[in-house]
Amino acid sequence: MSAKSSAKSRLYETEVLIIGGGVTGAGVMRDLALRGIHCLLIDRCDLNAGASGGNHGLLHSGGRYASSDTRTAAECRHESELIKKLAPECVDDCGGMFVAVEGDDPDFAARFPGFCQAAGIICEALSPQEARAREPALSEKIIAAYAIPDAAIDPFRLVSQNVEHARRLTGSVFLPHMELEAFQIADGRISSALCRDRRSGAAVRIRARQIVNAAGAWAMNIARLARCEDVNLLYSKGTLIVSNTRLGRGVINRLRPPGDGDILVPGGTVSLLGTSSVTVEDPDRIRPGVDEVDRILAEGAAMLPGLEDARFIRAFCGVRPLIRASGAATDGRKAGRGFSLFDHEDQGLENFATIAGGKLTTFRAMAEKTGDLVARRLGNTSMCKTATTPLPSGDAVRMTEPGRAARDWYRRAEPDDLILCECEMVPQSAVDEIVGHAPGAEDHMSLQAIALRSRIGKGACQGAFCAHRVTSYLYDCGIYDSDNGMRLMRDFVAERYRGVRPVLWGRQLPQMELAEIMHCAMAGLDIAPDEAEQ
Amino acid sequence: MKRRQRRIKTKLAVIGAGLSGFSAAIFALKRGIKTTLLGHTGALAYTTGYLDLLGARRGRLLDDPWAGLAALREDEPEHPLARLGNDEIKDAFACFTAALRDMGIGYSMPGALNRMVLLPAGIRKPTLCVPDTMLAGMEAADRRAKTLILDFAGLAGFSAAEFKANFLTTWPAITVQKIQFPGMEHGQVFPEVMARALEVPSLYAELARRISPRLDGARYVGLPAILGMHAPDEVHAAMERLLGLPVFEIPTIPPAVPGIRLRELFERALPETGLELEPQLKVQRADLRPDGITLYLHGPMEDLEVESEAVILASGRFLSGGLKAGHETLSEPLLGLPLYQPGARKDWYRREYLDRRGHRINRAGVKTDTDLRPLGGDGAPVNTRLFAAGSLLAHQDWVRQRCGTGLAIATALRAVKSAQAILS
Numbered sequence: 039m040s041a042k043s044s045a046k047s048r049l050y051e052t053e054v055l056i057i058g059g060g061v062t063g064a065g066v067m068r069d070l071a072l073r074g075i076h077c078l079l080i081d082r083c084d085l086n087a088g089a090s091g092g093n094h095g096l097l098h099s100g101g102r103y104a105s106s107d108t109r110t111a112a113e114c115r116h117e118s119e120l121i122k123k124l125a126p127e128c129v130d131d132c133g134g135m136f137v138a139v140e141g142d143d144p145d146f147a148a149r150f151p152g153f154c155q156a157a158g159i160i161c162e163a164l165s166p167q168e169a170r171a172r173e174p175a176l177s178e179k180i181i182a183a184y185a186i187p188d189a190a191i192d193p194f195r196l197v198s199q200n201v202e203h204a205r206r207l208t209g210s211v212f213l214p215h216m217e218l219e220a221f222q223i224a225d226g227r228i229s230s231a232l233c234r235d236r237r238s239g240a241a242v243r244i245r246a247r248q249i250v251n252a253a254g255a256w257a258m259n260i261a262r263l264a265r266c267e268d269v270n271l272l273y274s275k276g277t278l279i280v281s282n283t284r285l286g287r288g289v290i291n292r293l294r295p296p297g298d299g300d301i302l303v304p305g306g307t308v309s310l311l312g313t314s315s316v317t318v319e320d321p322d323r324i325r326p327g328v329d330e331v332d333r334i335l336a337e338g339a340a341m342l343p344g345l346e347d348a349r350f351i352r353a354f355c356g357v358r359p360l361i362r363a364s365g366a367a368t369d370g371r372k373a374g375r376g377f378s379l380f381d382h383e384d385q386g387l388e389n390f391a392t393i394a395g396g397k398l399t400t401f402r403a404m405a406e407k408t409g410d411l412v413a414r415r416l417g418n419t420s421m422c423k424t425a426t427t428p429l430p431s432g433d434a435v436r437m438t439e440p441g442r443a444a445r446d447w448y449r450r451a452e453p454d455d456l457i458l459c460e461c462e463m464v465p466q467s468a469v470d471e472i473v474g475h476a477p478g479a480e481d482h483m484s485l486q487a488i489a490l491r492s493r494i495g496k497g498a499c500q501g502a503f504c505a506h507r508v509t510s511y512l513y514d515c516g517i518y519d520s521d522n523g524m525r526l527m528r529d530f531v532a533e534r535y536r537g538v539r540p541v542l543w544g545r546q547l548p549q550m551e552l553a554e555i556m557h558c559a560m561a562g563l564d565i566a567p568d569e570a571e572q
Numbered sequence: 573m574k575r576r577q578r579r580i581k582t583k584l585a586v587i588g589a590g591l592s593g594f595s596a597a598i599f600a601l602k603r604g605i606k607t608t609l610l611g612h613t614g615a616l617a618y619t620t621g622y623l624d625l626l627g628a629r630r631g632r633l634l635d636d637p638w639a640g641l642a643a644l645r646e647d648e649p650e651h652p653l654a655r656l657g658n659d660e661i662k663d664a665f666a667c668f669t670a671a672l673r674d675m676g677i678g679y680s681m682p683g684a685l686n687r688m689v690l691l692p693a694g695i696r697k698p699t700l701c702v703p704d705t706m707l708a709g710m711e712a713a714d715r716r717a718k719t720l721i722l723d724f725a726g727l728a729g730f731s732a733a734e735f736k737a738n739f740l741t742t743w744p745a746i747t748v749q750k751i752q753f754p755g756m757e758h759g760q761v762f763p764e765v766m767a768r769a770l771e772v773p774s775l776y777a778e779l780a781r782r783i784s785p786r787l788d789g790a791r792y793v794g795l796p797a798i799l800g801m802h803a804p805d806e807v808h809a810a811m812e813r814l815l816g817l818p819v820f821e822i823p824t825i826p827p828a829v830p831g832i833r834l835r836e837l838f839e840r841a842l843p844e845t846g847l848e849l850e851p852q853l854k855v856q857r858a859d860l861r862p863d864g865i866t867l868y869l870h871g872p873m874e875d876l877e878v879e880s881e882a883v884i885l886a887s888g889r890f891l892s893g894g895l896k897a898g899h900e901t902l903s904e905p906l907l908g909l910p911l912y913q914p915g916a917r918k919d920w921y922r923r924e925y926l927d928r929r930g931h932r933i934n935r936a937g938v939k940t941d942t943d944l945r946p947l948g949g950d951g952a953p954v955n956t957r958l959f960a961a962g963s964l965l966a967h968q969d970w971v972r973q974r975c976g977t978g979l980a981i982a983t984a985l986r987a988v989k990s991a992q993a994i995l996s
Binding site: 328518 | 823899900921931
């Protein structure tokens with residue numbers, strides 16, 4: 039690849055441009071790199087900015103879809119087994135359970151083992167006593183329970199490791215904050231992608247032989263920039279809430295047709311409860327709402343009564359990009375979870391492809407199918423290697439693992455290595471590692487970018503203290519050198535707040551009061567100069 | 573082990589050991605009222621040390637807090653400060669700063685205008701009274717003087733480089749140096765520990781020796797607030813003498829020294845002037861009667877009953893436990909006082925964090941009459957002997973309005989005066 043700068047615009051050249059830094063784009067990037075192909079991955083925000091960062095982190099055994107979509111269920115079963123084997127550092131193989139409580143349909147419960155069998159999913163019946171012995175938080179009103187091989191996965195680490203591996207293999211590059219504005223199209227080919235660096239405002243031209251649209255919920259918009267009308271998506275917003283502590287040993291699913299608040303997934307030291315499903319018109323500017331959170335909680339409490347008194351530290355949401363078949367229903371719960379690869383040849387383009395729909399669990403299969411098409415178009419005859427090649431880990435891509443930074447810090451026993459985030463025990467050295475080596479570090483790092491690649495801001499204080507300490511540290515290191523660092527801190531706390539707002543009651547509310555004292559009374563973020571000008 | 577049982581009688585019981593509770597004690601003792609202060613210290617360690625009266629309204633900073641109060645009386649007539657007169661508020665600040673000075677920490681007297689003081693991230697904010705150890709910082713900033721800002725290896729959350737970068741356009745003559753704190757050369761250092769260490773003359777002398785060769789023509793020296801815990805003015809004066817320059821402190825993020833100084837000052841000095849202090853016990857229950865109030869406290873080792881003629885409730889907001897948030901409603905947990913509160917939970921907080929109107933929940937709190945007697949559901953005082961002061965009062969937003977100290981001490985003074993009127 040070469041990057042040339044001119045007075046007005048930068049130019050990048052690559053074999054394959056991939057649009058979208060979610061798990062699909064990152065997976066395609068690694069798939070192609072394993073075939074020896076150089077890629078450039080761009081995202082208008084950063085890694086995991088869309089649904090890849092706004093989900094449960096559930097590695098589906100397929101049980102969830104067994105009753106409605108045997109094919110997707112079988113695909114989940116196959117892919118989750120591969121991921122457990124090839125990327126074990128990203129997975130908490132905690133197992134899972136489906137439970138029905140009084141009031142749920144006993145017929146549905148009774149048919150569940152048959153659904154699982156059809157998809158090849160191992161399903162073990164448990165007595166209510168056995169279920170409660172495994173998961174003491176479960177309600178006493180269980181009427182049926184089955185163990186299935188669900189697991190939890192860290193989507194941030196998964197994406198980072200895919201991008202990092204592609205970088206090592208072919209020198210492929212990830213560019214954050216790069217927004218696609220237009221394609222230059224001539225003779226049935228896209229010759230250039232015209233982008234804008236959203237931080238510097240600079241125009242950037244990217245020349246690539248093949249272009250892959252993996253923009254998730256924004257894939258329809260990207261396809262339309264290439265004058266392709268064949269991608270039709272349904273946007274289904276899902277909201278989740280994060281508890282302060284881990285409430286279950288494994289994944290706990292409600293045994294009924296999918297509804298709100300019926301999955302609890304462990305995320306290291308916390309648990310995630312969700313989701314809602316609300317069809318939205320626009321995937322941008324979504325945020326979790328108070329009403330949704332209350333609904334999720336009320337439903338979840340039927341299965342796990344302790345949720346009523348649990349402390350929740352934030353809510354978040356993502357948009358599932360679902361493929362809308364022509365004439366199909368517009369109910370997000372009922373739309374299929376399958377994926378589609380569009381080669382756009384019937385739209386008159388020979389070097390553009392869109393991969394859309396699908397799930398976190400099936401990302402590898404989506405990347406494989408895309409990689410096969412792109413490699414063939416490039417005349418590359420290598421076979422897909424992702425089903426057999428382990429996903430390598432590394433120091434800079436494992437900081438999202440709960441407790442990891444604390445263990446490294448303790449082992450290193452370096453007294454000058456100050457802890458910057460006390461909730462999650464993240465020290466300076468972890469920030470140094472991310473700033474120096476994490477995917478995207480070629481570019482300028484910010485508090486936001488570091489938080490995305492670590493546990494900073496994810497603990498109970500939600501950035502009240504660590505936002506100050508990390509910002510000060512970045513000034514000390516010279517990474518920040520103007521009042522822009524304060525603006526970035528303000529953006530960071532404003533963004534965290536959107537997730538915190540719907541869970542502000544009980545014990546989390548005094549935390550918010552303290553945060554406001556820290557951010558406004560101490561740091562003056564509400565009276566900073568350009569705030570006053572607005 | 574058998575639990576100890578104690579009973580005491582007092583004239584005035586103050587619940588809450590924060591700024592409003594302690595200032596109520598100061599004002600009451602000055603009036604010769606036998607006073608007992610109960611409860612844990614709340615959010616005092618979260619203060620900057622600056623004493624704000626009214627620094628902002630609707631997101632705009634105020635030069636003149638007294639004119640700001642006049643405007644507040646027009647459009648926020650229920651604001652606790654709007655219900656007090658300027659003379660009474662000025663009196664509260666004058667008495668409070670004089671008391672602080674008598675006890676050993678110097679503060680500037682309340683003036684006609686706000687003063688623009690320094691915050692750790694390199695911006696300025698308006699306040700009314702300033703600790704003597706921080707005064708020179710405003711002067712240095714006003715004069716854009718060549719100033720050396722110091723920070724310390726191992727001190728998280730305070731960066732001289734950050735301070736400089738944010739003052740780049742308005743105060744360019746700042747140089748920065750990171751130095752090692754004497755005796756704490758490795759590992760994390762904490763402002764509280766540094767401050768206590770600096771009360772030893774040999775240590776501040778060594779610190780001055782480390783600073784001197786780095787001055788490079790600076791006219792002022794600024795450093796995080798670590799110049800002593802119990803005698804900051806002495807340590808500050810010694811540093812100025814040793815360096816031959818004006819020296820100033822900059823507040824740090826909590827838990828910060830200026831607030832701990834005040835707490836320890838109150839806990840040390842007020843009992844010497846007659847305050848009965850029960851900081852380890854929490855009031856669990858109260859029996860309000862027409863002829864007196866009995867408070868029941870339970871500690872880990874003992875139970876205490878306090879028989880009092882009047883009570884001032886200064887138990888703070890959510891962080892201090894003075895208010896509690898359920899899933900849909902807010903409450904005052906000790907007495908079950910009805911609160912002014914915004915409607916449903918979705919109305920508590922605004923959509924955007926830094927909305928300059930402030931969050932509605934911050935205006936929730938205890939409703940009172942002008943004597944600061946909490947009102948019951950019927951709109952009449954709950955009890956003629958019960959008063960409330962400080963941040964638990966309704967219709968204010970002390971964080972955004974920069975009126976925390978003014979609210980605490982001016983309402984404490986009014987509550988003490990109201991209580992005095994009914995004491996036998």
